[in-house]
Amino acid sequence: MAITLLNPEGLPTVEIYKQVAVATGSRLVFVAGQIARTAHGEPVGAGDLAAQVDQCFVNLSVALSAAGASFDDVAKLTVYLVDWTPDKMSSWVQGATRAAERLGITATPPLTGIGVAALAEPDVLVEVEAIAVLD
Numbered sequence: 001m002a003i004t005l006l007n008p009e010g011l012p013t014v015e016i017y018k019q020v021a022v023a024t025g026s027r028l029v030f031v032a033g034q035i036a037r038t039a040h041g042e043p044v045g046a047g048d049l050a051a052q053v054d055q056c057f058v059n060l061s062v063a064l065s066a067a068g069a070s071f072d073d074v075a076k077l078t079v080y081l082v083d084w085t086p087d088k089m090s091s092w093v094q095g096a097t098r099a100a101e102r103l104g105i106t107a108t109p110p111l112t113g114i115g116v117a118a119l120a121e122p123d124v125l126v127e128v129e130a131i132a133v134l135d
Contacts, residue, residue: 002133003075005109016093017111021075023133029067033080033127034059035119049081049088049125053095054102056128061103064132071105073132077112080127084115092126 002025005018012019036044036052037059045051064070081088092113100106109130119127 001072002135003073003107003109005107016096017077017108019110021110023075025073025133025135027134029064029069029073029130029132029134031060031063031067031130031132033078033129034063035121035124035127043123045125046123047125049091050095050098052125053092053128054099056126057096057099057103057105060128060130061105064130067132067134069132069134071103071107071109073134074107074109074130075133076110076131078129079111079113080116080119081113082116082119082125084113095126 002023004022004024006020006022007013007018008020034056036055038044039062044055061071064073079092081092119125
């Protein structure tokens, strides 16, 4: 496997991701930010952050698979959240947990969450992009 995930001593341990990803592969996969849309472009989870996070991860899984990758190959996630406040963390975790169970994933790559004023469409609450590394 091209990715080793670590929580180094001296840094806080975060439950939902590891602090470091060591990538030793030779092919990079960059997945554009995925939003809560079906394959036909229909919105999913209007006003429901957890449902939208779940769909974002499903869409990431489809994109990664098309490149011959999986969540085990993801070295970094970037998450953009509309009007982020700490009280929304439970919805984020609920959606990510639901997606992990549905997709059978356990990988916890480094993650950066960024609060934004808005995304490309008014009903979109979250967008998730990934960088994966393949052998």
